[in-house]
Amino acid sequence: MPNRSSDALFQLIKSLEKSEKRNFKLYIKRNSGSEDLKSIQLFDAMDKMDEYDEAQLLNKNKNLRKQQLSNAKAYLYREILSSLRLIRQEENIDIQLHEQLDFARILYNKGLYLQSLRTLDKIKENARAHNQETFLLQVLFFEKTIEGLHITRSMQDRADQLATEVNVVNDHLLLISRLSNLSLELYSWYIRNGVARNEKDEAAVQEFFERNLPADLSQCQGFYAQLYLFQSFCWYTFIRQDFLLYYRYTQKWVDLFEKEPFMLPIETSHYIKGMHNLLGAHFDLLNDQKFEETLKQFEAFSESDIVRNNVNNRIQTFVYLYISKLNQHFIYGTFTEGLSLVPYIEEKLKEYWIYLDRHRILVFYYKIACLYFGSGDYGKTIDYLNKIINWRVDLRTDLQCYSRLLHLIAHYELANFGLLEYLTKSVYRFMAKMENLSLVEEEIFRFLRKSFNLKPGQLKPEFAKLLEKLKTYEKNRFETRAFVYLDIISWLESKMEDVPVQDVIRQKYLGGKRRG
Template identity: 60%
Template sequence: MPSKFSDTLFQLVHSLEKSEKRHFKLYIKRSSAKEELKIIQLFDVLDKLTEYDENLILKKMSGITKTQLANLKTHLYKQLLASLRLLKLADNIDLQLSEHLDEARILYNKGLKIQALRILERAKEMARANQKFNTLVQIISLEKKIETLHITRSTTDKTADLANEALEISSHIDRVTRLSNLALLLYRWYVLHGHSRNEEDEKEVNQFFKEYLPKDMNAVNGFYEKLYLYQSYCWYAFIRQDFLMYYRYSQKWIDLYDESPQMLAIETGHYIKGMHNLLNAHFDLRNFQKFEIALKKFEAFEKTEIAQAHDNFRTHTSIYINSAKLNQHLMRGTFKEGLVLIPEIEAKLNEYAVFVDRHRILVFRYKFASLYFGSGQYSRALDYLQEIINGSQDLRIDLQCYARLMHLMSHFELGNFELMESLTKSVYRYMSKMKNLTVVEEEIFRFLKVSFGLPRTALKTELEKLLQKIKHLEKNRHETRAFAYLDVISWIESKVQNKTMSEVIYEKYKKAKQRNY
């Protein structure tokens, strides 16, 4: 059976809301052509299917050959996009600007040059007001073409202004391009490698960052230039585990929307991603109160019309809020309460399967495993860890490594000592090969190698030694990766103090809250 979401048309049909389906039916029924009636039939068949199955479609649409089906699918896809374009036009600045450009080109081709210029002038005002400079380039390009080829009675001052305007926008777009490239490539580096593993990684990231920064940094201005600059600094800081810098630039990212509130409806996706990063920064710094304030703000935003206006916005707001809720339980130590959220989140991930990338699913599995590990349900933790280990090997080397380490520690907790010797060697070799061994991991492996079969009193002594060796590294930036992925310190303290890991972390959380009051 083919994958549920293997067909692009099937994906599109199943992404539609009721209002969008209703609009499509009304839009297409304006034509009574035989072919149009067939695509409605195809639409209805696809809408009722739970999985894409071409043989079943052919069976339900009797008299249609495989070749005809392919042609109908292409036609239906185009008509769906045309219907959606009409429906979404009033709510989307990009679509409105595109329509103005299309109208201006049509009028120009009809020889109505002055009318075309009037439409372009209105489009230019709209593009400037909404900082759509890429579209502005196209508008000015068409203006210049008309002014160059025809006598339009424009003043010489206007044509000079047009030339200067084109140069100014060209410089702006060059900076936006360089900064957006930098943000994108840094994010790609993180998705592939995770946090910097050593000084060699950090040197590589530093050099890369400096090379891509625009030379004319003093000229950086406007919403988009600042947005991509702050994003670049966010990823740069996050990769290097400079969580304070990460927090500062995440906050600057969100503050941009307070300075330009009209951009919230235009660049909603970037706002959602910014809130996700701000919450992650508070999580990494254990800013408990600020985390709670930001989460409430994000949950309030989720209920707004802007957040509900778009499939991507609804999906990613839901995903990031659920991720934040899991993080809240992880940093409070309320693991069992966090477990209650897992079935609902898994149901959401299945519902949003067509929209969710492999990287995001990988992160959720690791968080689920962490909650089960922290609550002492090690067998359930192993289920999720096994999915990571057997799954995407090309993403997040860091998660692959720490999933294996948590997998090893889960077997230790379960007393599966017959597996421990060979498993310890295997995980050590893997992490060494991936250059993911810091002093903390080395000490954990040393402890695990000597722990097999030790009596309880001797085991406690070894754990106390391990705690002394790594406790002072908790604030070391090059060693914090291990603590960010797996709270080893609290795990060891729970063993030494004869408490649950949940109790140890919750006590730290309460003390931190009291200090902040």
């Protein structure tokens, strides 16, 4: 995957669709000044680049000196955004409200105070209808300015009414801010650390959650207050690995959009993330029937105009849809069949490399590695795990840890015994340093160290002993993550039965044993 360019203009140009590029050129050609002609040349030169190269850019634009480049790029950046604003204003309620607020300001500057106030009334009505309370507050402050500076006689008791409205909106926005902060900080905790690894982690998360949660949850009314409340509970229950409650709150999250469908085009990203978490909850609980239903619903949504006509929505939907498609093969035990998804995923990761955060890329690598492991291709498993292991460790320490553990087991399957003793010590040290060793992992390491000295005929009894020990941990909440990231039980059963691991998982699925 190529390195990300940090040049903002290059990223913006590369994000444009053909229709947007055509619209930009029509927009800028309306002014035929030399500055605009240079901008088109600069635009075309950057559009043709695969990666941003300033030396190449200057070489191909001889009329542009290095000292002028910074200003030329800044001008072009503004012009592109201006052209996009013109064609996208009908799609976003916030852009529409900004435009109406601009009109109210223009009327006020013309001294047409009553017309300005009538425009502000319409904005308030529109903002309330779409739950846009931050705009509502801006409008109220503008109204207070007009009423405080001019005798409009627009209404009796206007001052009291405006003061009451501002107080109500302020209180509600403060509540939304508290809940959104709580949701964001819990999500950030998960991205950095993964799930709670022990009682100490759980106690810390619980203390933070309870300290920041509003005392009276009945106050949490309105779309955004409920959205951030459900998200906060979603992250909290997931970190604690309480998958049943996690499912209930992700369902509440998605149901919000069923109750207020007009919010779907406004907060599409939140809906996409909610569907991702709902699918994740069904996966964790092995609710295969509900998983299938939700996946079909999400796939149908991916074909809607809301997704097709918005780059961000397309990218986010691709990420979460294909993570779920991979998860579906893990549920079914159809690992080899799932490998057919890998070329398309790789193609899209390359296409979207500018936009994707590293966390999502790492998740894809790990799930693809698991596909290859389940299908018995341990060499490919190691290739994808190396992509994660060689990445700088700064997030998702749990993913780093389980990548190393699966990497170790893949080498064990390949009988790379010359490497195994070194790798076992290395992985053990890494996971211990991360304070990430669970009881399940301790047992796995103990088995691996012991197995180096065993003859082939002695392995099966040891596999049986390890399997028996690990099954006692399946109901332990703090051990759950080991079985979610790595189906070690099925792997051990495959070793006992001398069959591929995907066959074991497939038989469990067909026998209904994996259904929640």
